[in-house]
Amino acid sequence: MTIKTLNELKNGEEGVIVSFNDEGDPNLKRHLLGMGFVKGSKIRLEKVAPLGDPLKLRLKGYSICLRKKEAANIKVEVAN
DSSP states (O other): EEEEEEGGOTOOOOOEEEOOTOOOOOOOOHHHHTTHHHHHTTEEEEETTTTTTTTTEEETEEEEEEOHHHHHTEEEEOOO
């Protein structure tokens, strides 16, 4: 198992959310938690926009886009 930040995933790569960056914005963390970004949730990077930002993610049966800066606050455990 490897720990990466969400913005380091490659297209199609899946992982499980393990934690949030403690130095991040608390309002952003609260917002992400409200959207389902909770520990133990499976998440998959579906696509990266042509210019590299934003990222299209699949979480709890729905797709969502996040900026790379926001995704850098979420740590994911990826199976090797």
